[in-house]
Amino acid sequence: MPEQAADVSEQAPGVDERAASAHRQGPVRSEAARVAVLEATSKLFAERGYERLTMEGVAAEAGVSKQTIYRWWPSKGALVSDCLLQGQLFPNRFTVPNSGExxxxxxxxxxxxxxxxxxxxxxxxxxxxxxxxxxxxxxxxxxxxxxxxxxxxxxxxxxxxxxxxxxxxxxxxxxxxxxxxxxxxxxxxxxxxxxxxxxxxxxxxxxxxxxxx
Amino acid sequence: MPEQAADVSEQAPGVDERAASAHRQGPVRSEAARVAVLEATSKLFAERGYERLTMEGVAAEAGVSKQTIYRWWPSKGALVSDCLLQGQLFPNRFTVPNSGExxxxxxxxxxxxxxxxxxxxxxxxxxxxxxxxxxxxxxxxxxxxxxxxxxxxxxxxxxxxxxxxxxxxxxxxxxxxxxxxxxxxxxxxxxxxxxxxxxxxxxxxxxxxxxxx
Amino acid sequence: MPEQAADVSEQAPGVDERAASAHRQGPVRSEAARVAVLEATSKLFAERGYERLTMEGVAAEAGVSKQTIYRWWPSKGALVSDCLLQGQLFPNRFTVPNSGExxxxxxxxxxxxxxxxxxxxxxxxxxxxxxxxxxxxxxxxxxxxxxxxxxxxxxxxxxxxxxxxxxxxxxxxxxxxxxxxxxxxxxxxxxxxxxxxxxxxxxxxxxxxxxxx
Amino acid sequence: MPEQAADVSEQAPGVDERAASAHRQGPVRSEAARVAVLEATSKLFAERGYERLTMEGVAAEAGVSKQTIYRWWPSKGALVSDCLLQGQLFPNRFTVPNSGExxxxxxxxxxxxxxxxxxxxxxxxxxxxxxxxxxxxxxxxxxxxxxxxxxxxxxxxxxxxxxxxxxxxxxxxxxxxxxxxxxxxxxxxxxxxxxxxxxxxxxxxxxxxxxxx
DNA sequence: AGCTAATCGAGACGGTACGTCGGGTCTTAGA
DNA sequence: TCTAAGACCCGACGTACCGTCTCGATTAGCT
Structure with missing residues (x-):
C-alpha cells in the first residue's frame, strides 16, 4: 500500500515506512508477507476472536515464519490494531445516512x-x-x-x-x-x-x- | 462443581452451599480455603489485572492447591466473577446520593x-x-x-x-x-x-x- | 527401577529419588513417563546422533510433554548422560574375556x-x-x-x-x-x-x- | 565455494584462490574480509567454544555480511577448520624438542x-x-x-x-x-x-x- | 567512457528448536 | 471425603540461529 502510507501521520507498527526512510541497502520488506499476515489475522480473528487468536496460527495461515511477524509487529495487540486500521477487521466507519430525518x-x-x-x-x-x-x-x-x-x-x-x-x-x-x-x-x-x-x-x-x- | 449445585438456581460458583445441602458424609468445604482463595484473587486482580492473573498464582497466594480452586470454580472467569459478586473487586454498587438536586x-x-x-x-x-x-x-x-x-x-x-x-x-x-x-x-x-x-x-x-x- | 536406585551413590538427574526423600504428599513421579523418555532418547540418539537429537522429538516419541522432560532433566546433556548411565545407549561395559592369554x-x-x-x-x-x-x-x-x-x-x-x-x-x-x-x-x-x-x-x-x- | 575450487586438490575452503583462477571480470575476493572473518572466528571460538560460536556473531564481529561468509565457506565446520589450518586457533604443531634424551x-x-x-x-x-x-x-x-x-x-x-x-x-x-x-x-x-x-x-x-x- | 560481472554490506525471509509459562486434569497421602 | 502438593498433557509464548535470498552500491577488467 504505497500510496496512502505517506499521508498517514501516526503510523502503526507494521505500516510500510519505506517512503519516509532514507535510502538503505538491502532487501526491502516483503509486501507479500505483510499482506498475507494481515489477511491471516483478519481471518483468524473473525473465526476465533482475539483471545484465541495465536501468533503461531497467524504465521501458519499466512505461510510466514513467526519471526517475520515479530520483526514487524511487537505484539498481538499491535498486529490486530494494524489490521483494524486497515479496515480489515471492521468496516472502517459505518456511514450515517442522511434522509433529512x-x-x-x-x-x-x-x-x-x-x-x-x-x-x-x-x-x-x-x-x-x-x-x-x-x-x-x-x-x-x-x-x-x-x-x-x-x-x-x-x-x-x-x-x-x-x-x-x-x-x-x-x-x-x-x-x-x-x-x-x-x-x-x-x-x-x-x-x-x-x-x-x-x-x-x-x-x-x-x-x-x-x-x- | 459438585453434585448439589444443580438444585440451587441462583447461586454463583464458589458460594458456600453448606446450608442448603442435606446431611452428607465426610468433611465439609473449608470456609478458610474459600475465603483465602477469594482474597488472593482480589489481591492479585488488583495487582496484575485479569489477563496476568494466574490460577497458579492464586493457589500459591491462598496457600491452597489448584485442585481446590477447580473443585469449586470451573474457570478463572467464574472465580473472578464470584469475587466481583462478593464486592471484593469493586464496590458493589456506587450508591447515588440524594440531595434533592x-x-x-x-x-x-x-x-x-x-x-x-x-x-x-x-x-x-x-x-x-x-x-x-x-x-x-x-x-x-x-x-x-x-x-x-x-x-x-x-x-x-x-x-x-x-x-x-x-x-x-x-x-x-x-x-x-x-x-x-x-x-x-x-x-x-x-x-x-x-x-x-x-x-x-x-x-x-x-x-x-x-x-x- | 526401584531396586538398584538405592545403592547408587552419585545419582544422576532423572534417577528416581523416592527412596531417599522424606514423606511427601502428592503424586509421585510417573515411572511410565520416565521410562518412555529414556527409551525415546535412546532410540533417537541411535537414529540421529547427539546433535540432531531434539527435546521436542523426544517428547513426541515418548508421548510426553516437553515440560515433563524439563521437570526432571535440566538439559539435553543431562538426559543423554542419564541414558548412558542406564546402559541404554552403550553396552555398559565391554567385558574383557579371559582365555589365559x-x-x-x-x-x-x-x-x-x-x-x-x-x-x-x-x-x-x-x-x-x-x-x-x-x-x-x-x-x-x-x-x-x-x-x-x-x-x-x-x-x-x-x-x-x-x-x-x-x-x-x-x-x-x-x-x-x-x-x-x-x-x-x-x-x-x-x-x-x-x-x-x-x-x-x-x-x-x-x-x-x-x-x- | 565457487566453481574454480574443483581443480585445486589440497586447498581448504576459504583459502585465497585468486592465483589459480583464470581471467575474470569484476572485483576480486576482499582480503580484508577474509582476514577479518578468520580473526573473528578465532576470537569467538576462544571466547565461547565451538558450540556457542555463531555465524551471525562472526559476521557481526568481523563487520562482514553473513553472505560473505557463506560465499567462501560452506559451513561453520569448514570455517573453523580453515582457522585451525591457518594456525589461528591452535599452535599448528607443538614441536618436540631434541635434547638428546x-x-x-x-x-x-x-x-x-x-x-x-x-x-x-x-x-x-x-x-x-x-x-x-x-x-x-x-x-x-x-x-x-x-x-x-x-x-x-x-x-x-x-x-x-x-x-x-x-x-x-x-x-x-x-x-x-x-x-x-x-x-x-x-x-x-x-x-x-x-x-x-x-x-x-x-x-x-x-x-x-x-x-x- | 561505458558495460559487465562479481564483490560487498545489510538484512529480510522461512524454518527449526529452544526453554518457559499457564491452563485445566489427575493422582497420591494425610487429616 | 476433602485438602495440599504437585505431576501430567497440552498449547502458546517470544527468542536465537540457521542457511538462503534479495537488494543497492562498488569495483575492476573488457570493449
Missing part, C-alpha cells in the same frame, strides 16, 4: 450495527475488539474513533443542527459516545438490543420521539 | 467513579473487568447490573420523576446505560473524562443544564 | 569395540557420545569409566600380572587410557583401524609381540 | 600441551576442537595430524631410534596416538593430568623409566 437515520445506522452484533460471529468480533482494546491502547483509540466519535456521526449531527432537528448547543460528541457506549455495555453483558430498546436509547439521548401519531 | 447528585456519583478511574490501578481494574466480561458472560452481566442498570441509579431517577426533575416518561434504564457506556468507551480508549466532559455528558442525556445563572 | 583377549575385546565402530551407526554413536561428552562433564566421566578405566579391563590386567604376562609395575590405568584414547583419536579423524593397526597399537602399549614364530 | 623431551612436549589444557580457556579450546571434529571430518583429520601423528613427533622418534633410545621396530605412529589419545580422553572426562600421571603414561608406552636412581 435525523432520528430515522440514526435508527438505520444503529440497525446496521445491530445487524452485525446480532449474528453470533458479529458479537464475537465486537467482544474481541473490546478485549483487544483492553490490551492495546491503539485499538481502543481506533474503536472510539470508528464508532463513538466518528466523523460521519458528528457530521450528521451538524446537518441536524442546521435543519433545526437538534439544538444548536447539543453535545454532539457525547451523544455519540453515549449511544455507542450503551451498545458496548450491552455487548459485554450479552444483553440483546431489541428495536424497542434502541428507540428508548434514542429517546434518552435525543429527547422523546415527538409527534408519534 | 438530581444533576448535582449524578455529578457526585460520577465523580466517585471517576476518582476510581483516575488512579492508575483503578483504570487497570476497570479495563480488567472489561476483559473479564469479554471472557465470561456472568461478569459482564454483573458489571452491567452494578453500574448501568443499578437499582441505586434507577431509584434515584424515580425520585427525580416524583420531584418533577425528570420527565415521567424518561427512559431510566437507557439513561443509565448511556452514561456508564460512555465512561466505558472512554476507559477503553484511554480518553480522560474532564469535569467539563462529564457535564456535557449529563447535558446529552438529561438535556442541557437549565437556568445556569 | 592377555594379548589374545585384548585383541578380542578391541575387535568387539571395532565391530561397533565399523558400522556406520556405530561410528555415529561414538562420535555423538564424544560430542555429548564435550557438552556435559558427566557424560565424559562415564565414557571414561565405561572404557578407558573400566573395571573389567583393570581386572583383566591384574590377572595378567598374576600370570606373569604383565610386569608387576605396569601402569594398568594408563595402558587402558592409551588404548582407548587412540581409538577415540581415530574415531575423531575418521581413520579406520585395521587389524594390523590394532596389533601395532598393542605392540606400542604392551611391548612387541613376543616369539611370533 | 627422548623421555625428557616428551615430558617437556607434554608439559607444553598440558599447560594449555590446564588453563580454563585451554580446556574449552580443546573440547571445542573435539566437538568440531565430531561435526567436521576435516577438523578431525587436522587434529590428528597436528598432534598424534605429527611429523615433529615422528621425527623425534626416528632420532630416538637412531640413538638407540627406542627399539628399531617401535610403533612410532601408534605411540603418538596412544599418548595424545589418552590426553584427549582425559580432556573429555575432565580428569586432570598430574605430572605423575604423565610419567606413568610415558611408562606405559615407552616402557618403565630405566635406572631412575
Amino acid at each position: 435525523l432520528r430515522h437515520d440514526l435508527t438505520a445506522w444503529l440497525s446496521a450495527i445491530l445487524a452485525l452484533l446480532g449474528q453470533p460471529q458479529g458479537e464475537l468480533l465486537v467482544r474481541s475488539l473490546i478485549a483487544a482494546s483492553v490490551e492495546n491502547a491503539d485499538i481502543g483509540r481506533r474503536l472510539h474513533e470508528s464508532l463513538g466519535a466518528s466523523r460521519s456521526l458528528t457530521e450528521r449531527f451538524e446537518i441536524a443542527i442546521a435543519d433545526g432537528q437538534l439544538a444548536a448547543d447539543a453535545r454532539l460528541e457525547e451523544i455519540g459516545e453515549a449511544i455507542v457506549g450503551a451498545l458496548l455495555l450491552r455487548a459485554l453483558s450479552r444483553t440483546e438490543s431489541s428495536d424497542d430498546s434502541i428507540q428508548r436509547l434514542l429517546d434518552a439521548v435525543l429527547g422523546p420521539a415527538q409527534a408519534k401519531g | 438530581l444533576r448535582h447528585d449524578l455529578t457526585a456519583w460520577l465523580s466517585a467513579i471517576l476518582a476510581l478511574l483516575g488512579q492508575p490501578q483503578g483504570e487497570l481494574l476497570v479495563r480488567s473487568l472489561i476483559a473479564a466480561s469479554v471472557e465470561n458472560a456472568d461478569i459482564g452481566r454483573r458489571l452491567h447490573e452494578s453500574l448501568g442498570a443499578s437499582r441505586s441509579l434507577t431509584e434515584r431517577f424515580e425520585i427525580a420523576i416524583a420531584d418533577g426533575q425528570l420527565a415521567a416518561d424518561a427512559r431510566l434504564e437507557e439513561i443509565g446505560e448511556a452514561i456508564v457506556g460512555a465512561l466505558l468507551l472512554r476507559a477503553l480508549s484511554r480518553t480522560e473524562s474532564s469535569d467539563d466532559s462529564i457535564q456535557r455528558l449529563l447535558d446529552a442525556v438529561l438535556g442541557p443544564a437549565q437556568a445556569k445563572g | 592377555l594379548r589374545h583377549d585384548l585383541t578380542a575385546w578391541l575387535s568387539a569395540i571395532l565391530a561397533l565402530l565399523g558400522q556406520p551407526q556405530g561410528e555415529l554413536l561414538v562420535r555423538s557420545l564424544i560430542a555429548a561428552s564435550v557438552e556435559n562433564a558427566d557424560i565424559g566421566r562415564r565414557l571414561h569409566e565405561s572404557l578407558g578405566a573400566s573395571r573389567s579391563l583393570t581386572e583383566r590386567f591384574e590377572i595378567a600380572i598374576a600370570d606373569g604376562q604383565l610386569a608387576a609395575d605396569a601402569r594398568l590405568e594408563e595402558i587402558g587410557e592409551a588404548i582407548v584414547g587412540a581409538l577415540l583419536l581415530r574415531a575423531l579423524s575418521r581413520t579406520e583401524s585395521s587389524d594390523d593397526s590394532i596389533q601395532r597399537l598393542l605392540d606400542a602399549v604392551l611391548g612387541p609381540a613376543q616369539a611370533k614364530g | 627422548l623421555r625428557h623431551d616428551l615430558t617437556a612436549w607434554l608439559s607444553a600441551i598440558l599447560a594449555l589444557l590446564g588453563q580454563p580457556q585451554g580446556e574449552l579450546l580443546v573440547r571445542s576442537l573435539i566437538a568440531a571434529s565430531v561435526e567436521n571430518a576435516d577438523i578431525g583429520r587436522r587434529l590428528h595430524e597436528s598432534l598424534g601423528a605429527s611429523r615433529s613427533l615422528t621425527e623425534r622418534f626416528e632420532i630416538a631410534i637412531a640413538d638407540g633410545q627406542l627399539a628399531a621396530d617401535a610403533r612410532l605412529e601408534e605411540i603418538g596416538e596412544a599418548i595424545v589419545g589418552a590426553l584427549l580422553l582425559r580432556a573429555l572426562s575432565r580428569t586432570e593430568s598430574s605430572d605423575d600421571s604423565i610419567q606413568r603414561l610415558l611408562d606405559a608406552v615407552l616402557g618403565p623409566a630405566q635406572a631412575k636412581g
